[in-house]
Amino acid sequence: MNIEGxxxxxxxxEQAMPPDLLLHAFKLMVTxxxxxxxxxxxxxxxxxxxxxxxxxxxxxxVGCALxxxxxxDIVAPYYRDLGVALxxxxxxxxxxxxxxxxxxxxxxAARQMPSHFSSPNMRIITGSxxxxxxxxxxxxxxxxxxxxxxxxxxMTFCGEGATSEGYFMEALNFAGLYKLGVVFVIENNGYAIxxxxxxxxxxxxxxxxxxxxxxxxxxxxGCDIEKIYAAATAAVERARQAQGPTVIEALVERFTSHSSxxxxxxxxxxxxxxxxxxxxxxxxxxxKIIERKILSEKEIDQLIxxxxxxxxxxLEKAEAAPDPEPEYALKWVVEEPVE
Amino acid sequence: MSQLNMVEALRxxxxxxxxxxxxxxxxxEDVGAKGGVFLVTDGLYKKYGDQRVIDTPLAESLIVGLxxxxxxNGLIPIAEIQFADFIYPAFDQIVNEAAKIRYRSNNAxxxxxxxxxxxxxxxxxxxxxxxxxxxxxxxxxGLKVVVPSNPYDAKGLLAASIRDPDPVIFLEHKKLxxxxxxxxxxxxxxxxxxxxxxxxxxxxxSLIAWGLMVRYALEAADKAQANGISxxxxxxxxxxxxxxxxxxxxVRKTGKVAIVYEDNLTGGxxxxxxxxxxxxxxxxxxxxxxxxxxxxxxxxxxxxIQENFYMPNTDKVYAIIExxxxx
Numbered sequence: 001m002n003i004e005g006x007x008x009x010x011x012x013x014e015q016a017m018p019p020d021l022l023l024h025a026f027k028l029m030v031t032x033x034x035x036x037x038x039x040x041x042x043x044x045x046x047x048x049x050x051x052x053x054x055x056x057x058x059x060x061x062v063g064c065a066l067x068x069x070x071x072x073d074i075v076a077p078y079y080r081d082l083g084v085a086l087x088x089x090x091x092x093x094x095x096x097x098x099x100x101x102x103x104x105x106x107x108x109a110a111r112q113m114p115s116h117f118s119s120p121n122m123r124i125i126t127g128s129x130x131x132x133x134x135x136x137x138x139x140x141x142x143x144x145x146x147x148x149x150x151x152x153x154x155m156t157f158c159g160e161g162a163t164s165e166g167y168f169m170e171a172l173n174f175a176g177l178y179k180l181g182v183v184f185v186i187e188n189n190g191y192a193i194x195x196x197x198x199x200x201x202x203x204x205x206x207x208x209x210x211x212x213x214x215x216x217x218x219x220x221x222g223c224d225i226e227k228i229y230a231a232a233t234a235a236v237e238r239a240r241q242a243q244g245p246t247v248i249e250a251l252v253e254r255f256t257s258h259s260s261x262x263x264x265x266x267x268x269x270x271x272x273x274x275x276x277x278x279x280x281x282x283x284x285x286x287x288k289i290i291e292r293k294i295l296s297e298k299e300i301d302q303l304i305x306x307x308x309x310x311x312x313x314x315l316e317k318a319e320a321a322p323d324p325e326p327e328y329a330l331k332w333v334v335e336e337p338v339e
Numbered sequence: 340m341s342q343l344n345m346v347e348a349l350r351x352x353x354x355x356x357x358x359x360x361x362x363x364x365x366x367x368e369d370v371g372a373k374g375g376v377f378l379v380t381d382g383l384y385k386k387y388g389d390q391r392v393i394d395t396p397l398a399e400s401l402i403v404g405l406x407x408x409x410x411x412n413g414l415i416p417i418a419e420i421q422f423a424d425f426i427y428p429a430f431d432q433i434v435n436e437a438a439k440i441r442y443r444s445n446n447a448x449x450x451x452x453x454x455x456x457x458x459x460x461x462x463x464x465x466x467x468x469x470x471x472x473x474x475x476x477x478x479x480x481g482l483k484v485v486v487p488s489n490p491y492d493a494k495g496l497l498a499a500s501i502r503d504p505d506p507v508i509f510l511e512h513k514k515l516x517x518x519x520x521x522x523x524x525x526x527x528x529x530x531x532x533x534x535x536x537x538x539x540x541x542x543x544x545s546l547i548a549w550g551l552m553v554r555y556a557l558e559a560a561d562k563a564q565a566n567g568i569s570x571x572x573x574x575x576x577x578x579x580x581x582x583x584x585x586x587x588x589x590v591r592k593t594g595k596v597a598i599v600y601e602d603n604l605t606g607g608x609x610x611x612x613x614x615x616x617x618x619x620x621x622x623x624x625x626x627x628x629x630x631x632x633x634x635x636x637x638x639x640x641x642x643x644i645q646e647n648f649y650m651p652n653t654d655k656v657y658a659i660i661e662x663x664x665x666x
Binding site (some may be wrong): 074076107108109112116118119120124125128130133135136137138139140141142143144145147148150152157166167170171173174177331332333334335 | 364365390391393395396400401403404405406407408409410411412413414416428431435439440441442443444446447448449467480481483504505520622638
């Protein structure tokens with residue numbers, strides 16, 4: 001696939017982040033990447049049965065979530081959004097509990113596969129595995145906000161493959177119709193498992209298509225934390241001011257296979273897989289930090305090392321955490337009387 | 340107390356609940372200015388406005404998806420699916436989302452929505468305006484499935500469904516909408532979900548039914564009474580949760596039972612009830628458990644002769660009562 005041919009990057013959102021915010025974003029991105037890598041290790045060790053990754057999407061996830069007010073704004077993510085969850089307050093320890101299917105997994109008590117992020121405190125809405133099912137929920141939440149005169153923004157995330165679902169278009173249509181405060185973030189990594197974007201749509205460009213639904217459209221380099229943060233901030237502000245929905249199509253890369261049950265070497269060339277490494281959002285952010293003399297190479301290495309050490313402690317703790325009781329599977333089908 | 344038909348009783352429940360709780364909203368196709376194709380929401384748009392009675396685009400999956408999202412952010416939505424036959428685009432949102440939200444979040448989230456849908460045949464609706472869908476949803480843990488058979492129950496069960504903290508599929512038989520008027524109290528009340536109603540006492544044969552079939556069971560029971568057969572009729576009122584105790588007590592008393600349902604025979608909810616009876620009442624049975632249901636064809640034909648052929652009716656029920664009484 002000709003990657004460059006697919007990717008025409010909008011340059012409107014050139015805006016430097018303040019140094020401390022850039023560094024904060026970098027730490028979150030590194031935490032997401034390193035946490036994700038450790039999950040693959042657990043899977044290879046036979047301790048985790050399934051992993052689905054954020055690697056290559058970190059800048060978009062962190063940049064968009066940083067534009068929100070955590071605990072106020074509502075988020076309907078999808079299964080790659082570890083970076084979103086971590087930015088909103090979810091911890092790597094909690095993610096390890098989920099990957100290891102431990103009793104205290106806060107997303108679902110080990111009922112769901114990992115990466116089905118959910119938290120009432122962080123206002124992350126519980127989601128399922130079929131793609132785009134969460135998109136109407138975000139729009140419904142925004143409808144409720146409008147009716148109840150609340151000013152929270154709803155942000156939903158999905159892959160570019162999910163935009164082929166009726167749900168995506170039905171929900172966008174409704175949000176555009178009533179000018180609801182929703183930001184639709186499409187993490188376009190070019191592949192729906194193995195199927196490239198040019199087999200999803202005759203017009204694979206949501207900057208254009210969004211407008212036909214009454215929404216604003218932004219197509220942007222999702223590997224550049226500053227561009228995506230600026231775009232997300234503008235979209236969130238627009239939503240907050242009741243000016244209507246925005247679709248952000250963020251062009252990202254998928255560094256891993258779809259999941260631990262896939263091998264992307266079967267459908268992507270070696271040359272392509274090497275080429276996308278140049279767009280690593282963590283390397284790009286790292287270069288910005290060094291160029292602006294916020295931290296030195298050595299200080300960054302130390303920072304990554306420190307993050308890794310903390311994660312290893314979290315992992316050890318998670319591995320020692322208790323498993324659920326079998327009969328707990330019967331709990332919470334419907335509301336139960338208080339015991 | 341006034342004489343209301345089911346449409347009026349349902350409308351009164353909606354109105355009283357919306358008065359009581361400002362978080363309740365109605366969303367669906369034609370629910371606004373038109374008041375719904377069966378006029379159940381008639382007048383509510385004028386009274387409560389377009390923020391609380393919302394005409395949605397024609398997308399059933401969207402209607403239910405919106406309702407779920409709105410319920411998570413503080414509203415109590417009542418979604419109307421114009422005909423139960425049109426509910427399938429929303430099946431995924433109902434079965435994979437609404438039904439599983441409490442379970443999959445370990446009780447962190449829940450989904451207090453009601454999905455109302457007119458169902459059932461005998462109204463010349465053909466294949467796509469006659470279907471019975473209760474067995475699809477009765478199969479799914481996490482959903483409640485309610486099917487009223489009369490105006491009094493319709494009002495009380497709808498109020499109970501709206502106040503229920505979990506998703507409720509509320510199925511309204513189209514032929515019952517204006518079939519009968521009865522005394523319905525003006526004040527608000529609830530009929531509990533999960534409690535069957537013994538609508539007629541009897542000793543010889545038990546009939547288990549819901550929706551319109553309760554009417555036919557009662558008429559057949561009258562005819563049987565005239566011929567010396569005492570028939571007990573149980574209106575299950577809610578498919579899920581099912582009041583097994585009331586059903587089993589009746590069968591233990593009579594030893595003979597038929598389940599009357601309008602859906603096609605195979606895999607209809609009567610099959611589940613038959614299995615429950617067989618598991619728990621085997622020693623009490625004096626005759627085979629009978630099912631009176633539609634034939635196994637894809638759906639109810641439009642032609643009225645074939646429609647009558649499809650529909651269970653008083654005569655078909657009576658014939659089975661006679662057959663059972665002979666054992």
